[in-house]
Amino acid sequence: MGNPNVGKSVVFSRLTGVRVIASNYPGTTVSYTRGFMKLGGERVEVIDVPGTYTLEPTTEAEEVATQMLTTGDIVINVVDATNLERNLYLTLQLFETKIPVVVALNIWDDTEHRGIHIDLDKLREFLGVPVIPTVATTGQGIKELVESIPKATSPDVPLRSRDERWAVIGNIIDHVQHITHRHHTWLERMEDASAKPAGGITLAIVVLAGSFFAVRFIGESLIRYVLDPLFNNLWAPVMLRLSNFLGGGGFLHDIVIGKIVGGEVNFLESFGLLTTGLYVPFAMVMPYIITFYLVLGLLEDAGYLPRLAVLMDTIMHRLGLHGYAIIPTLLGLGCNVPAILATRMLESKRERFIAATLISIAIPCAALQAMIFGLVGERGWQYVAIVFGTLFVVWIVLGVILNRAIKGFSPELLIEIPPYRLPSWRAVLQKLWIRVHGFLVEAIPIILGAVAVINILYAVGVFNAVANFTAPVVTGFLGLPKEAVTALAVGFLRKDVALGMLAPLALSTKQLITGSVVLAMFFPCIATFVVLLRELGGRNMLKSVGIMITAALLVGGILNLTLP
Amino acid sequence: MIMPNGKQVTLRQIRVGQSGVVLQIQGGHGLISRLYALGIRPGQRITKVSSTLMRGPVTIQVGNARVAIGFGMANKIIVELV
Numbered sequence: 001m002g003n004p005n006v007g008k009s010v011v012f013s014r015l016t017g018v019r020v021i022a023s024n025y026p027g028t029t030v031s032y033t034r035g036f037m038k039l040g041g042e043r044v045e046v047i048d049v050p051g052t053y054t055l056e057p058t059t060e061a062e063e064v065a066t067q068m069l070t071t072g073d074i075v076i077n078v079v080d081a082t083n084l085e086r087n088l089y090l091t092l093q094l095f096e097t098k099i100p101v102v103v104a105l106n107i108w109d110d111t112e113h114r115g116i117h118i119d120l121d122k123l124r125e126f127l128g129v130p131v132i133p134t135v136a137t138t139g140q141g142i143k144e145l146v147e148s149i150p151k152a153t154s155p156d157v158p159l160r161s162r163d164e165r166w167a168v169i170g171n172i173i174d175h176v177q178h179i180t181h182r183h184h185t186w187l188e189r190m191e192d193a194s195a196k197p198a199g200g201i202t203l204a205i206v207v208l209a210g211s212f213f214a215v216r217f218i219g220e221s222l223i224r225y226v227l228d229p230l231f232n233n234l235w236a237p238v239m240l241r242l243s244n245f246l247g248g249g250g251f252l253h254d255i256v257i258g259k260i261v262g263g264e265v266n267f268l269e270s271f272g273l274l275t276t277g278l279y280v281p282f283a284m285v286m287p288y289i290i291t292f293y294l295v296l297g298l299l300e301d302a303g304y305l306p307r308l309a310v311l312m313d314t315i316m317h318r319l320g321l322h323g324y325a326i327i328p329t330l331l332g333l334g335c336n337v338p339a340i341l342a343t344r345m346l347e348s349k350r351e352r353f354i355a356a357t358l359i360s361i362a363i364p365c366a367a368l369q370a371m372i373f374g375l376v377g378e379r380g381w382q383y384v385a386i387v388f389g390t391l392f393v394v395w396i397v398l399g400v401i402l403n404r405a406i407k408g409f410s411p412e413l414l415i416e417i418p419p420y421r422l423p424s425w426r427a428v429l430q431k432l433w434i435r436v437h438g439f440l441v442e443a444i445p446i447i448l449g450a451v452a453v454i455n456i457l458y459a460v461g462v463f464n465a466v467a468n469f470t471a472p473v474v475t476g477f478l479g480l481p482k483e484a485v486t487a488l489a490v491g492f493l494r495k496d497v498a499l500g501m502l503a504p505l506a507l508s509t510k511q512l513i514t515g516s517v518v519l520a521m522f523f524p525c526i527a528t529f530v531v532l533l534r535e536l537g538g539r540n541m542l543k544s545v546g547i548m549i550t551a552a553l554l555v556g557g558i559l560n561l562t563l564p
Numbered sequence: 565m566i567m568p569n570g571k572q573v574t575l576r577q578i579r580v581g582q583s584g585v586v587l588q589i590q591g592g593h594g595l596i597s598r599l600y601a602l603g604i605r606p607g608q609r610i611t612k613v614s615s616t617l618m619r620g621p622v623t624i625q626v627g628n629a630r631v632a633i634g635f636g637m638a639n640k641i642i643v644e645l646v
Contacts, residue, residue, distance in 0.1 A: 053601035058594055083628045086603040116628075162600055197616065310632045314620040323621070412634025413621045414598060419630075 001065065001094070002078035003087050004051030005303065005418035007106045009033075010136035010427040011078050012048040015146070022434045030064040031344070033434060039149060047072065053086075055093045059347065074100045074152045076145070081105045081133065082114055082419075084177055088169045091127070096159050100152035101129045104145050107421075108133040115180040123176045128155030137424040187420040200311055207304060208330065215291045215334045216366055222287035231283055236265040239275055255455055277451040280494065281444045285527050286436070288335040288366060293435045294428070296331065296342075301423035306415050313413050319399025320406065322346055323413050325355045332363035336528040337439070339363065340535055350408040354399065356536060357544045360524045361551060362395035364388075367496040372516055375499060379509045386563075387516050394521065394555060398547075446530045454493065454526075463489050477553065479560040480515055481505055487515070488522055495525050510563040514556050521552035575612070575622055575633065575641040583611040584643030591640045599641070602631050610643065 002008050012020075016035030023032060033048040049068050050061040057063040069075065077094055079087040094101050111118060124131045130148040134141030160168070243260050246253040257265075258272025267279035299305055305327060313323030325346055332339035336359055343355045364372065376383050457463065467485040474485050483505055491498035502515050523545065524532060533541050578584055586608045589596050599605065603626045611625040622638040623630055633641070 054597070056597050056601065058598045058601065085627050086629060089601065089603070114628075162605075166605065197614070306632065310616065310621050310623065313632075313634070314616060314618055412637050413632055414602070414634060414637060415632050416602065417623060417630040417632055 001049050001069070001075050001090070002051060003053055003080060003083070003090060003416075005416060006051070006078050006080040006083075006087065007136045008048055008051060008078045009431065010301075010424050011076070011104055011106060011134065011142070011145075012046065013424075013427045013430040014136055014139055014142045015046050016430075018430075018433070020430060020434055022438050030061050032064070032068065037146075039146065052090065054090060055097070069094075069097060069099060072099065074102065074149060076102050076104055076149070078104045078106050081108050081111045081118060082116060084116075084118065085169055085173050088172065089165060092157070092160065092165045092168060095127075095129075095155055095157045098154045100154050102145070102148050102152040103127065103129055103131040104136075104141070105131055105133045106136050108141065109135045109138070110419075117178050117180065119176050123172070126172045126176065129153055137422070137427075187422075191420055200307065204308055204311055207299070207308075211295045211299070211330075212333065215288065215295055218291040218294070219288045219334065219366065222290065223283060227283040227287060231267055231279055235278075236267075239265050239272075242274070251459075254459065255452060258455070272455070273448055273452055276493070277448045280451070281440075281447050281527065284367065284494070285335055285337055286439070289338050289439050290432065290436055292331055292334045292338050293432050296327075296338075297428040297431045298423050300431075301421065301428055303418040303420050306417045309415065310413065310417070317410065318403065319358070319396065320354045320403030320410055321351055321358075321399070322410050324415075325351060328355055329359060329363060332359040333366065333369075335365045335367075336360055336363065336524065337531050338435075340528065340531045341439070343535060347411050348408065350406055351410050353536060353540055353544065354402045354406065356532060357402065357547055358395055358399055360528055360532060360544070361398060361521050361548050362391045364391060364520045365495070365525075367494070368499065368520060371496040371499040372520075375503055376512055376516055379512065383509055383513055386513055387520075390513075390517050390555065390559065391520060394551065398551060402547075442534070447526055450526050450530065451493075473553070477560065478514060478518060478556040480511055480518075481507070484515055488519060491519050491525065492523055492529070493526055495519055510560075513563060514559045517559060518552050518556040521548060521555060523548060523552075571645055572642050573645065575610075575624065575638040575643055576615075576635065578612050578643065578645060580612050580614055582645060583609060584645045585609050586641060587644050588642040589640060590642065591637070595637065595640065599637075603627055603629070604631070604641065609646070 012033065012035065015037045017037075020033055020035035023034060030050055032050060035046050035048075036043050037046050038044075047068065049065045052062045052065045054062060055066050055069075057066065075094055077091050079091060091101070091103065105118070105120075105123075120131060120133065130151050130153075132141050132145045132148055134145055136142065239257055240260070243253065243257050243265075246257065248260075254272065256273050258275050265275060267275050267283070305324075308326055309323035311323075312326040316323050316325050325343070327345070328339045328342035330339075331342050339359050340356045343352045343359070346352050346355060372384060372387055376387055463486070466489065467482065470485055471482045474480050474488075475482055478484075484502060487498045487501040489498075490501055498519055499516060502512065502519075507515060523529075532544060536544060572587060573584075575584075586604060586606050588606060589599055589604070591599075604610065604624075608626060613623045613625050613630060615622045619635045621632045621634050623632045
């Protein structure tokens with residue numbers, strides 16, 4: 001337990017192994033991580049509680065943390081040695097709860113660089129509990145920390161008021177800590193530079209562009225060199241054999257394997273449970289999820305995200321969002337799925353709804369972008385700009401509209417800006433594993449189910465009927481040929497494939513632009529749909545989808561009317 | 565510009581680089597709790613580190629930490645310049 005940004009997850013990763021899982025505290029959007037460690041021959045559970053500044057319930061995270069305290073036997077209080085004064089506030093409160101405490105005085109190495117001198121023995125005397133200096137990123141002190149766990153105690157302290165606690169802390173600090181002048185490290189110099197608005201914006205652009213390219217590159221490499229070969233060379237033969245075994249056709253065959261054309265398995269078009277149902281999450285979505293969470297973890301641990309939130313806060317508020325909402329929004333440029341999962345980090349339901357809706361409507365995922373670059377780019381780069389420009393304008397305009405239309409307000413920014421730190425690979429990789437594992441377990445079963453359902457609907461002829469029914473709107477209002485409806489329907493499965501279906505239709509450039517925009521905005525792809533359902537709940541999801549469909553048609557119509 | 569001793573201003577009004585001591589937080593119980601937990605309380609010395617354009621958040625130095633505070637909240641924190 002400890003303040004945010006003190007290195008709790010790094011300590012956690014040092015104590016636990018690979019068997020860690022993230023869970024959601026029931027009834028909240030707060031998540032925590034559980035793992036196991038060996039303590040004197042026994043296997044004990046370790047829980048990484050969300051960071052809190054106080055046990056007073058000012059936010060949901062703090063309420064959850066306080067409740068979790070009651071289920072624990074011992075608390076490891078991770079304290080930032082470079083911020084002792086503020087961190088001790090929580091420590092004193094922990095003493096008042098009467099649970100045995102051990103203090104891990106983390107980020108110990110930085111105290112030297114900053115000229116902060118802490119008298120450990122005096123601190124131990126004042127606090128009355130074991131205090132172990134640690135540098136979780138290198139592993140220093142962890143062994144001693146584990147050894148001191150059995151010696152955790154709860155000192156006898158009275159319940160204090162806020163001011164009394166601060167008075168006690170003031171006294172402790174006076175006796176225990178003193179600060180001398182120090183040189184600026186290069187990280188600190190970078191901090192000063194990026195605090196100025198111009199520097200901040202420059203850094204933001206560099207970081208974002210860098211992240212974007214890193215993700216595209218790594219994601220695409222994963223698909224091209226690992227997953228596609230895996231599916232095409234290993235899995236396809238298995239599927240073919242199974243296909244023969246099932247008789248090459250028939251209801252069961254089509255559900256499980258889908259349609260096989262010309263003796264070859266096309267994983268995108270076959271629509272079978274074991275073919276498309278596995279290919280979509282594993283070979284199309286998961287690579288981007290892995291790379292995104294990797295980059296996110298690095299930025300997180302380096303301490304960059306709060307600064308980005310501050311930079312974007314003013315703009316985000318006009319859209320009814322908190323500065324922090326920029327992070328899920330940017331994630332959406334890779335894949336909407338982790339983006340919407342990330343909206344959990346926002347504090348209010350209203351914000352989460354607006355952010356998730358805006359992401360599904362106006363933020364095209366990397367795969368779709370690639371198709372847009374390919375198909376529309378053929379006709380000219382200015383047209384690509386029109387497509388993206390339209391989406392951007394939609395994002396802003398719709399954000400403003402939602403902000404006015406939905407009751408409530410978005411809470412104001414109040415966050416700590418941690419100093420820049422070099423991330424620890426261990427913690428980043430462990431976090432990555434937790435997040436990827438979470439995605440696999442949550443999203444895949446539902447995607448499989450949806451593929452099966454779509455297959456059945458298709459077989460029954462629902463799609464054709466819908467296409468004929470909506471033809472007048474599509475041709476009249478949007479100016480697209482009737483066949484485009486099938487593309488829109490396929491958009492439910494994969495937007496990039498759907499856009500590809502527009503290629504043989506010999507569309508005019510204007511139709512292509514309209515089609516691209518409408519497709520991007522229209523209905524979320526199946527993976528996004530599933531995640532939206534989970535995050536927003538049934539009713540809000542319907543509202544969100546309603547907004548999407550209306551907006552897509554409106555914008556499509558406007559484009560049809562205004563483009564030459 | 566000369567500020568007389570004991571001049572009270574809001575956090576939003578002081579300039580980047582200026583320091584002050586927090587006098588009062590004009591807010592409800594929730595706001596006060598949240599600010600206290602971050603160390604922002606009467607008697608605490610703070611320094612303004614940066615501000616953003618157009619009613620954006622204000623960043624201050626509190627002890628060894630930096631905190632960004634939304635515009636509306638910053639307007640409710642009264643400090644005395646030193």
